[in-house]
Amino acid sequence: MSSTHFDIAIIGAGAAGLHLALAMRDEPFFQEKRILILEKTAKDQNDRTFCFWEKGDGKWNKLLRQTWSQGDFFSAERAIPLSLPPYRYNMLRAIDFYEFAKREIATSPNFHWQNEDVKSVEHGDPIRISGQQGSYLADYVFDSRIPEDFFKKNDKYTRLLQHFKGWVIRTPDDQFDPERFTLMDFRLLWPGSTSFTYVLPLNKREALVEFTLFSPELLKDGDYDRMLHRYVSDILKLREFDIVEQEQGVIPMSDFPFEKYSKGNHVRIGTGGGWVKPSTGYSFKNCERNSRKIVENMKAGRPANQGLIPYKFRFYDALFLDVLNRQNELGPKLFEIMYAKYSVQQIFAYLDDQTSFAEDLGIMVGFPWPPFLKSLVKHVTR
Numbered sequence: 001m002s003s004t005h006f007d008i009a010i011i012g013a014g015a016a017g018l019h020l021a022l023a024m025r026d027e028p029f030f031q032e033k034r035i036l037i038l039e040k041t042a043k044d045q046n047d048r049t050f051c052f053w054e055k056g057d058g059k060w061n062k063l064l065r066q067t068w069s070q071g072d073f074f075s076a077e078r079a080i081p082l083s084l085p086p087y088r089y090n091m092l093r094a095i096d097f098y099e100f101a102k103r104e105i106a107t108s109p110n111f112h113w114q115n116e117d118v119k120s121v122e123h124g125d126p127i128r129i130s131g132q133q134g135s136y137l138a139d140y141v142f143d144s145r146i147p148e149d150f151f152k153k154n155d156k157y158t159r160l161l162q163h164f165k166g167w168v169i170r171t172p173d174d175q176f177d178p179e180r181f182t183l184m185d186f187r188l189l190w191p192g193s194t195s196f197t198y199v200l201p202l203n204k205r206e207a208l209v210e211f212t213l214f215s216p217e218l219l220k221d222g223d224y225d226r227m228l229h230r231y232v233s234d235i236l237k238l239r240e241f242d243i244v245e246q247e248q249g250v251i252p253m254s255d256f257p258f259e260k261y262s263k264g265n266h267v268r269i270g271t272g273g274g275w276v277k278p279s280t281g282y283s284f285k286n287c288e289r290n291s292r293k294i295v296e297n298m299k300a301g302r303p304a305n306q307g308l309i310p311y312k313f314r315f316y317d318a319l320f321l322d323v324l325n326r327q328n329e330l331g332p333k334l335f336e337i338m339y340a341k342y343s344v345q346q347i348f349a350y351l352d353d354q355t356s357f358a359e360d361l362g363i364m365v366g367f368p369w370p371p372f373l374k375s376l377v378k379h380v381t382r
């Protein structure tokens with residue numbers, strides 16, 4: 001084996017790449033494997049906040065910035081209190097996750113971290129990876145780059161964007177209840193759109209307030225700030241506050257078949273592997289779950305990516321995205337129906353792709369049929 005020949009290469013040390021590296025590090029089967037991580041940035045910035053729900057104590061508890069078991073959902077018409085147990089809603093700063101993962105990897109002698117901007121992956125046995133600094137051979141490649149075809153947009157797939165801007169605000173006196181968060185608040189809408197704000201209190205005087213849209217087009221930069229200003233002054237009724245941190249992001253919400261771009265031992269992971277839940281934009285827990293599945297598959301001698309994509313839920317998500325794409329203004333009503341009719345536990349289980357067909361039907365009957373029927377016909381005929 002040459003010095004640049006590895007058993008496994010992971011391209012991208014983001015959420016997916018680091019979850020996978022940690023899952024391999026925790027599994028004795030991989031102790032003898034030489035594992036290369038290729039990452040083009042230093043991963044030393046807090047470039048996002050990961051929120052996710054889980055039952056009871058989880059793997060990341062020690063790293064959490066905040067956690068809540070009580071929350072609220074607001075539509076224009078009503079407030080719905082959410083009592084989460086046995087779930088908790090957790091907030092993890094990306095930088096804490098990156099630093100933890102980097103520390104763990106640095107103490108594992110079979111891992112090698114290389115700063116590299118990967119340009120191409122050539123299939124063969126072994127697979128050849130070419131980057132700005134050099135080339136590398138590996139028997140397995142896990143690749144978090146997004147396939148270029150996704151950006152071409154001339155196909156039959158729906159592409160919505162989850163786009164958002166958030167401020168961490170600080171008030172001079174106590175204004176927040178750190179035990180209670182706002183999951184979704186539809187009282188302030190960007191006209192004709194699926195848009196909402198969420199509020200994650202960090203303590204009595206600080207909260208992350210984020211204005212979010214699920215829609216086809218981005219807003220102008222100043223528009224996000226204007227909506228945040230209106231929310232903080234009109235809904236939270238705060239007169240005095242400082243903005244101490246900001247975050248902005250765009251997450252693809254799509255039924256594009258990312259996983260088809262995996263070939264043999266070259267496996268797409270993360271956003272580029274279709275691990276973002278199309279209807280919600282969440283993927284942190286999917287990265288953890290799928291990394292565990294890859295590890296189990298490799299140990300059992302199965303194809304590494306076997307069983308990663310829950311096709312039944314992908315189909316439901318495709319219908320939901322199609323409805324929002326055609327009638328974006330319906331979103332607030334659909335979410336209100338969901339949180340008014342079903343318990344948050346039922347909703348989280350459904351969004352975690354954990355419900356049976358009978359349970360799915362139980363949830364679907366509560367929604368207005370005509371827009372979904374139209375999407376169903378479109379999908380069946382295409």
Ligand SMILES: Cc1cc2nc3c(=O)[nH]c(=O)nc-3n(C[C@H](O)[C@H](O)[C@H](O)COP(=O)(O)OP(=O)(O)OC[C@H]3O[C@@H](n4cnc5c(N)ncnc54)[C@H](O)[C@@H]3O)c2cc1C
Pocket residue numbers: 011012013014015016017038039040041047048049050051052116117118119144145247248249250251269270271272281282283284285287
């Ligand atoms: C601002 C923001 C907030 C989010 N909040 C949440 C949340 O609260 N909950 C949730 O579940 N999800 C959230 N998401 C969605 C999702 O969890 C993240 O986007 C997640 O980081 C996706 O993981 P990934 O590994 O696919 O991509 P990334 O985490 O973006 O990692 C990709 C990595 O690959 C590297 N890379 C890319 N190209 C190359 C190359 N050519 N060569 C070498 N390295 C390369 C990048 O530098 C990066 O480090 C959020 C996303 C954003 C943008």
